[in-house]
Amino acid sequence: MTRRTAILAFSLAVVIGLLLGLQSWDLALGRVERSAIAAVEEKTGFVVKGIERAEIALLPFPRISLSRVGFSQRDSALSGEAVRVRAHLRLLPLLTGRLSFDRIDLVAPQIDVSVAPGSDGVTEWLAAPLAELERLRSQSKIVVQGGSIFLRANGVIQSVVRDLSLVIDERSLNEPLDLAGSLTWRGVPTEVNLRWPMVGGSAKAALSVTSPLLKLRFDGTRSGPEEPVVNGLLALSSPSVPELLRWFGEDSRLASALGALTLSADLQLKPHEASFNNAIASLDGERLDGVIKLSEGAGGRAALSGTLAGATLDIGRLVNRLPIPAIDAADTGPLDLDAWTAREIDLRISVDAARLNGARLNDVATYLLIKKGRFETGLLRAGAYGGSVKTRLLAVSAPAGVDIKLQAGLEKVNIGQASSDIPQLGRLSGNGTFQLALDGAGRTFDEMLGSLTGRANLSVKQGELAGAAFSDLLRRAERNPAQALRDWRQGKTPFESLTANAGIAGGLLVLTEAQMNGQTYRFNLSGNASLRSRTLDMVASLASTSSALKLPFSLKGPVASPLFELETEAFVSPASGTAFPALLTR
Template sequence: MSRRASILGLAVAAALLALGLQSWGLAQALVERHVVAGIEKRVGLKVTSLKRAEIALLPLPRISLSGVTFASPDGALSGTALRLRARARLLSLVGGQLDFDRVDLIGPEVDIVVPNEPESYANWVAPPLAYLSALKGETQLVISSGSLMARSGNTILTTLRDVNLVVEERDAAGPVAFAGSFTWRGETTKVNLLWPVTGERARVALALSSNLMSLRLNGSRSGAQGVTTGQVEFTAPSLPDALAWIGPRPRIATLVRRVELTAEAQLAGDNISLSNVIAKLDGDQLEGALKLDGGGGARRVLSGTLAGADFDLGRLIRQGGDQQPPGTGEAGETPLEFDSWTAHDVDLRISLDAARLGPARLADLAAQLMVRKGRFEASVLRASAYGGSARARLLATSVPTGAEVKVQLGLDRVNLAQAGSDLPDLLGSLTGFASGQIALDGVGDSFEQVVGSLTGRVTANLRQGEFKGASFAELLRRAERPVAARDWRQGKTSFETAQVTALAHRGVLTLTDAQMAGSGYALSLSGSADLGRRWLELAGMLSATNGPARAAFEVRGPFTDAVFTPTLDAVVHPTGSTSQLPR
């Protein structure tokens, strides 16, 4: 070949290369005939309009459509895109056919039509999954900087923003597979999904993660029954925050913070059944079975049975109180928020080998939580407590003035010496065996109103114990011989029996019968306890059983720091003369 021919060939090749790299505007009718039809075939979206079309042949054949409007054949999906790019397969072009191995939607805004009722997450994801599953095979579909809106009529139910997804190429029998990220309700979320199209018990996998929660599912799906089964893992650093992100936060969820859960799951629509559950709630482990019934509406039902070796019940109470919002009524009032506590139905039964309630310890505990619309009930059906037993019940029902609250507590032969080792501030100076019952009713729309309206009865019986901080024997001896008596505040007093009966009315407990008896003395009490103010006003008379000595006294002050003080004219000598009590 001559030098001139070589130069001419290189010039022609360079010209062809330049032409191939150049984007060329084409007539819209020609694009719709040859290009748009090929895109529609591969991605199942019908292009209804476009502003401009361009084609470049080198280095790879590619088509670019600007200002595109599109819709699925059934109308479930529709939208616009700033640009649609399609990369043609070179070999198919050589063979005289137009096919694509990748389609990019840049800046799309996609509307997804979902049924209005029932409103559920399953309804939101069903249309796009149905669209992808119905394709006989699609090319790789890439969505960049898009948004997806679930819409019912003119109402936008939810929106995914900053959507960046890659839907992998598949054949007719292959599973739908996509991965990427989006922003939902202000949280960046990563997603990875494998969804079967054909076959029974075909593999399904889902991974969803954000800063608020992580969810993984690995299992199989029965296409005929529409049931998915498999291993599920769920983690949330704060369950209330995660649920508030997903949807309305149930008030009862504030009882728990960090949750780590694994289980065998069965999912059918909005109904979820979990077996072999291993749940760590703030570090305490429970095992059992749970079921969440979506109910086809906003009100959901959680039921199940759980068991554990050790659990901190006191933490649940503290965390529920920590989330209590500021009062909206009188200054200092704490609203009950009864409607939010009963927003969802709950039926949970819990068995614990050991439980903690603050510093107190219980064993062999069986508890139940029952929540219905307008009704909240939490019960300790049985529990071993320091050699004895305990039971408790809290029942609240909706009334026009707020909530009617019933509190019941029963103790039987609780060893106070053992309890005092865990509760030194409350029982450290008291021993004996205690039995008793509390039954109080109140009504109101705040904690303070309920306490201020309490009515009912309190009874307590103690046997064979003693208390420190007061020596009744020395106090009586001082009544007889003040000079010879020692300081009564440094001693202790044993008792054979002690019993208290009190009636509550409008938040005030009034003693109707309060007596204590021991070796050489008898004591009687009268007075009241204001539950709202947490204040004691008691008066007593201490009498010697083997002589005429008597001493009157009063107990006055807050519940946790009341002062025991003999009155000024309290000491009565055997002769009947009185003298001032030495301090």
């Protein structure tokens, strides 16, 4: 500092001191307390309930400090206590003998916010405190340092905000509320910036939130004094939608299907409704465009509806993330449909191409329709390997537990092409049609499986069955029975038609007709499969179309790995009419 600057600063301090000295200052504790309390109440909207002591300091800048300050909002929605409240005095009013404040610091406040029982949303929690601030004609700059907020319903803590450091800028009548700061909520550090208009008409509104689970930015306007409408551009992203929802207190089974999400949209907020128009959503990098709406459904339940379209979607990845229980008769736990129907959903998605556990689909239209006690989903249409696929699953709460209806249909599907993507079909080729319809009800999986009724139909034309050379087996059996068992499980069997029809009742699938026909043979299969134990108990016969030779087989064991065996004990020579198991078993 130069000598000249020092002289000027000293002179200014002397002048200010003289001016202050000319005033009739009464700095008694009572006046300090009254003035400070009045200023705090006027500029913050708080009602001061009590203080421990008041102090005033003029240097290095004038301020009043209140210790152990208890306060509340006039409607009692908010109350608390601060270790210290510092009110920073304005210099010019002070020179005229008046106390006026331009900034109020709340140091380490513990704030209680009263919320309605059962409310679990940030919007509901902050509505009352913000409404009180909105009623203020003016407001000093408020700085919160190291505070905590306790959200209580009937005295019970619902949630806690910790490490609150917040700056609410000074504002005059009709000016917007501007705040910025950081906090830790449910263990996640978060930075927040908000501009919120406090008057009717059209005014700018903005919000940004940054945390490890969410990046959000909104720029728009709010209009309407009574029921405001907010319009603007929204952009948000999250590395994990399920974790984000759990952060907000929402544990949704269906949301577990989602992973990383980015969303941009024209947002319109109305009371009890949020519309996302021109929405662009990216699910794990796959883009969907359309319209989404969040609203309040029947009984106050949250409702989601929307129509989206895109180029590609991995449906299998979404389904595999769901916590779907294994269908096991040994599981005696009750079927819990309520957990899957906690929110109303009406969602339609169309994509040019989709994958479902390896299967490639095209021109796909799928849907999800959920209401309380009702869950429905399926493929309205889908192209697949030259044919088409349709599915429908409906689960409804019923007096008997859960009522299930399952329908699936494949039309003219090239099974050979499909087998390149679905290894389970690797043994079969041809153009196939399949129909399945099942109905059942029960409180457990065992009851459900035992009650199932329905039908299944399969028809395949001009194909091959790998893993069995039936024509070669018949030819060897006619010429040299001793060689009949050699290598018959290798090779392929071409067929002209394969049909299978089954009825389902009492937890048992019974083949009513199952036949495969080729130029030199006819293969028949009969028996049943237990849905409860997932085991097969079937017999088959392979007959030559040019002789009386007939070979018996058995198909038994677990569905996943059954034993398909030639019954040598019943093998009879067409030439001699005598059994020769010894020859076949050497």
